[in-house]
Amino acid sequence: xxxxxxxxxxxxxxxxxxxxxxxxxxxxxxxxxxxxxxxxxxxxxxxxxxxxxxxxxxxxxxxxxxxxxxxxxxxxxxxxxxxxxxxxxxxxxxxxxxxxxxxxxxxxxxxxxxxxxxxxxxxxxxxxxxxxxxxxxxxxxxxxxxxxxxxxxxxxxxxxxxxxxxxxxxxxxxxxxxxxxxxxxxxxxxxxxxxxxxxxxxxxxxxxxxxxxxxxxxxxxxxxxxxxxxxxxxxxxxxxxxxxxxxxxxxxxxxxxxxxxxxxxxxxxxxxxxxxxxxxxxxxxxxxxxxxxxxxxxx
Numbered sequence: 001x002x003x004x005x006x007x008x009x010x011x012x013x014x015x016x017x018x019x020x021x022x023x024x025x026x027x028x029x030x031x032x033x034x035x036x037x038x039x040x041x042x043x044x045x046x047x048x049x050x051x052x053x054x055x056x057x058x059x060x061x062x063x064x065x066x067x068x069x070x071x072x073x074x075x076x077x078x079x080x081x082x083x084x085x086x087x088x089x090x091x092x093x094x095x096x097x098x099x100x101x102x103x104x105x106x107x108x109x110x111x112x113x114x115x116x117x118x119x120x121x122x123x124x125x126x127x128x129x130x131x132x133x134x135x136x137x138x139x140x141x142x143x144x145x146x147x148x149x150x151x152x153x154x155x156x157x158x159x160x161x162x163x164x165x166x167x168x169x170x171x172x173x174x175x176x177x178x179x180x181x182x183x184x185x186x187x188x189x190x191x192x193x194x195x196x197x198x199x200x201x202x203x204x205x206x207x208x209x210x211x212x213x214x215x216x217x218x219x220x221x222x223x224x225x226x227x228x229x230x231x232x233x234x235x236x237x238x239x240x241x242x243x244x245x246x247x248x249x250x251x252x253x254x255x256x257x258x259x260x261x262x263x264x265x266x267x268x269x270x271x272x273x274x275x276x277x278x279x280x281x282x283x284x285x286x287x288x289x290x291x292x293x294x295x296x297x298x299x
Contacts, residue, residue, distance in 0.1 A: 027166050027170045032164075032241075035163055036205060036241060036242065039204045039205055040203070041159075042155075042204075043200075043203060044087065044090035044091045044093070045090075045095075045200075046200045048093050048094040052094060052096070052097055053097060055099050055100045056099075058197050060100055060103055061089075061093075061103075061197055062196065064089075064103050065086060065089075065107075065194065065195040067104070068082060068085060068086070068089075068107045068110075068111055069082055069194075071111060071128070071131050072085075072111065077115060077118075077119055077123070078120070079162055079190070080162045080163075081114045081115050081119055082111075082191055083190060083191070084114035084117065084118055084156070085111045085113070085114035085115075087158045088110040088113060088158070089106060089107060089110045091152055092148055093106075096151055102144075104132055104135065105140060105141065106148070108131070108132060108141055108144075109145045109147075111123060112125060112141065112145055113145060113149070113156055117156065117157055125141050125142060128141060159204050160190075160204050161190045161193070161207040161208035161211065163204065164204060164205045164209070165211075165212070167240070168208060168212050168237065168240060169183060169186075171236075171240050172212070172228070173225070173227045173228065174216075174221070175224075182216060182219065182221075185214075185215035186215045189210075189214050189215060189255050189259065190208065192255070192262060193207050193210075193211065193258070196258055202251050205241040206241070206243055206247065206248060206251050207251065209237040209240070209248055209251070209252075210248060210251035210252040210254075211255060212237065213233055213234060213237060213248070214252050214256050214259070216228055217233075217252075217256075218259075234248055234252070
């Protein structure tokens with residue numbers, strides 16, 4: 001292979017990222033304890049729409065979150081990129097009043113930062129500007145990147161639900177042939193949760209456990225494996241993360257409700273009867289564009 005072809009190949013995003021095998025030392029009890037201690041530090045305020053933001057409303061966050069998710073999916077980003085970018089966006093909005101005209105700019109900057117931390121081949125600023133239909137200029141994106149870093153005190157390596165997934169799966173009596181499918185469905189649920197503001201009230205570990213529980217139930221693994229019955233699974237997950245079982249069960253039910261709502265939206269059978277029924281043109285975006293299509297998830 002000549003140097004020109006090698007350079008051309010390296011400039012493209014790879015079709016498949018090769019991963020190392022899971023190191024058991026990374027899912028040890030001490031690592032899990034450290035994550036549980038650190039997650040509160042990166043939790044955004046769940047009341048910033050009431051006390052900080054005046055121009056931005058919750059439906060606007062959902063729209064920009066769905067756009068960010070579609071960009072991450074189209075660019076085949078790592079699953080962690082979207083979750084981390086939404087954490088940065090929420091933490092920024094928790095402290096800085098922002099005009100709605102700058103919300104997409106903020107979302108692009110958060111994706112730009114998150115991809116640098118969690119992506120093998122980071123998103124480029126130029127490509128993100130293209131995804132905004134050039135409504136965001138390159139120098140504005142770079143300025144916003146620096147502003148986000150400053151406001152977050154350069155501490156953007158946040159704990160997200162994805163950081164708990166392997167810890168949880170490693171500690172559950174899952175059949176070996178089902179682990180990858182449970183992981184895939186769990187990642188879908190986590191992405192859906194990040195688009196919905198009500199899940200900001202839950203910790204990252206709670207969202208991870210609720211997503212795993214919803215995935216196991218949707219796949220009906222408890223039918224053949226009694227140890228994975230809903231009650232037993234909830235108690236196991238609560239013990240793993242020192243969570244309240246009732247609170248965890250409520251989180252799981254909300255996740256399953258969100259999936260059901262998303263499936264209705266994807267098939268155009270929502271309560272409003274489609275985009276034409278939405279007030280003021282703020283239509284609910286199609287949430288089928290997730291790391292794994294919601295239509296592939298069982299309920």
